[in-house]
C-alpha cells in the first residue's frame with residue numbers, strides 16, 4: 001500500500017517555482033538531480049553496463065533524458081540518443097549540450113534502424129503533455145507499445161510513460177476504459193518528489209509498471225507551499241495523516257479507549273430486506289461487528305426474520321415493518337451508524353430512506369439505497385457516505401459519469417469532488433482505484449490497486465458494513481470511509497486469492513492486530 005502524499009501537476013510546478021524562486025536551486029540543477037536519480041535506478045536494476053537507447057522529447061522531460069545519457073555513459077554504458085530539437089536557452093538545451101555524443105532525430109525509422117538495446121529510456125513527454133501524441137512521437141510510442149514482448153521489460157519511463165496524463169491517469173489518444181493491447185506500458189517509472197494522481201488513477205498503475213519516487217530535494221518547498229497548494233487544489237493523501245491520528249492501531253483494537261461498555265463502542269443498524277435477499281445485509285452486519293461496533297442490529301422485514309436466524313449469533317435481530325417502525329426504532333439515540341442498501345430491495349429502500357435520513361444519524365447508502373436515492377433524491381444527513389460502484393455512480397450522477405467516460409474529460413478526483421458537493425455527502429467511488437471525496441474538497445485516492453480477487457460478489461456489502469461500524473464508533477464520515485477502504489484491502493491481501501466476501505470480515509482480527517499505531 002502506498003502511504004505517500006500525492007500532488008497534482010499544478011502543485012508540482014508551484015513547488016518547483018518556489019524552489020527556484022528561493023534561489024536555493026536552479027531548474028538545471030533540479031534536472032540534473034532528476035536525471036541522475038533515474039540513472040541511479042537503472043544501475044540498481046541493471047548493475048552490468050550494457051547498451052541503452054535514450055529517447056528525448058523537446059522539453060524538460062527530454063532534458064532529464066540527456067542527463068541520464070551522460071550518467072549512464074560515465075558509468076560505462078554504450079548510449080545511443082534519439083532526440084527532438086530543444087528550445088534555445090532552455091534547461092533542456094543546456095542538458096543536451098552537456099551530452100557530447102551524437103543525437104539522431106527522434107523518428108520511428110531511427111529507432112528501428114539502431115542496434116537493439118538492453119534498456120530504452122522514455123524521456124519524450126512528461127507533465128508537459130497537452131494533447132495526444134501525434135506524428136513521429138506517436139509512431140515511436142506505438143512501436144514501443146506494439147512490440148511489448150521485447151520492449152516492455154526494458155522500458156524505463158521518466159516521470160511517466162509518454163502519453164499518460166499525470167492528473168487523470170488517461171492515456172491521451174487511446175481512450176478511457178479499455179486499454180488497447182499496443183498501448184505503451186513500461187517496466188519502471190521513476191517520478192520525482194511525490195506521486196501524481198495520474199500514476200494511481202485509471203490506466204496509470206497499468207502503464208507505469210513499478211513506480212519509484214525519487215527525492216530531488218523539494219521537500220522543504222512542498223511543506224512551505226502548503227497554503228498555496230490548498231488554494232490550487234486541496235491536498236490529499238493516501239491515507240490522510242490526520243486520519244491516521246483518529247484511527248490508529250490502538251484505537252482500532254480498542255486499546256486505550258477507556259473501559260466503557262458495548263454502547264460506548266457504538267451501536268450500528270443494518271437495514272435488511274425481505275425473504276431470500278438476506279446474505280448481503282448479513283455480510284455488512286458481520287463486518288460492522290468485526291470492525292469493532294459494540295452492538296449491531298439487523299433489521300429485515302418481519303417475514304424474513306426466520307432466515308436471519310443464521311450466524312453470527314452476536315447479531316441482534318429486530319424486524320422493521322415500515323418507515324414508522326424505523327422512526328420508532330431510531331428514537332433510541334444510541335443507534336448511530338446506519339447501513340441501508342445491501343440486500344434491501346429498491347422499493348423498501350425507497351420507503352425507508354426518508355425516515356432514515358430524517359433521523360439524522362451517520363449513515364452509509366450502498367447498492368439498492370443508491371438506486372432508490374437516484375430515483376427519489378432527498379436531503380442526506382450530515383455524516384453520510386455514498387459508496388457507489390461505477391454503475392451506481394452513473395445512476396446517481398448521470399452527467400458526472402458521462403464526464404468521467406469522456407476522452408480528455410476531467411479526472412476522477414475532480415469529478416468526485418463535484419459529486420460530493422452536490423450531494424453534500426462523502427462519495428466513495430469503488431474500483432481498483434477507489435477515490436473518496438467530501439463536500440469541503442477533501443479527497444483521497446486509495447492506491448492499493450492490484451487486488452483483482454477483491455472483485456467478488458458481496459465485497460461491496462462488506463465495505464458498507466465496515467463503514468457503518470466505524471461511523472457507529474464515532475469516526476467522522478470521511479475518515480470512516482478512508483479507514484474502511486484500507487482495512488478492506490488489507491483483509492483481502494491477508495486472505496489472498498480464493499477469497500469470497502464472507503472471508504473479509506473474518507480476516508479483520510489479523511489485520512487489526514498488525515495495524516500500525518500511527
Ligand SMILES: NC(=O)C1=CN([C@@H]2O[C@H](COP(=O)(O)OP(=O)(O)OC[C@H]3O[C@@H](n4cnc5c(N)ncnc54)[C@H](O)[C@@H]3O)[C@@H](O)[C@H]2O)[C@@H](O)CC1
Pocket residue numbers: 016027030031032034035057058059060061062063064124125126127128129130131132133134137158159192
Ligand atoms: N520543471 C522542473 O524544474 C523539472 C522538471 N522535470 C522534468 O520536466 C518535465 C516537464 O517538462 P516540460 O514542462 O518541459 O514538459 P515535457 O517535457 O513533458 O513536454 C515538452 C513539450 O512537449 C510539448 N507537447 C505536449 N504534448 C505533446 C504531444 N502530444 N506531442 C508532442 N509534443 C507535445 C509541450 O508543448 C511541451 O512544451 C517533467 O515531466 C520532468 O520530467 C525534472 O527535470 C525535474 C525538474
Ligand SMILES: Nc1ncnc2c1ncn2[C@@H]1O[C@H](COP(=O)(O)OP(=O)(O)O)[C@@H](O)[C@H]1O
Pocket residue numbers: 389430431432433434448449450451452453454455456457458459460461462463488
Ligand atoms: N482490481 C481491484 N483491486 C482492488 N480492489 C478492487 C479491485 N476490483 C474491485 N475492487 C474492490 O472490490 C469491491 C467490489 O465492490 P462492489 O462492486 O460493490 O461489489 P458487490 O456489489 O458485489 O459487493 C470494491 O470495494 C472495489 O473497490
Ligand SMILES: [K+]
Pocket residue numbers: 061122123124125126157158159160161162
Ligand atoms: K516520459
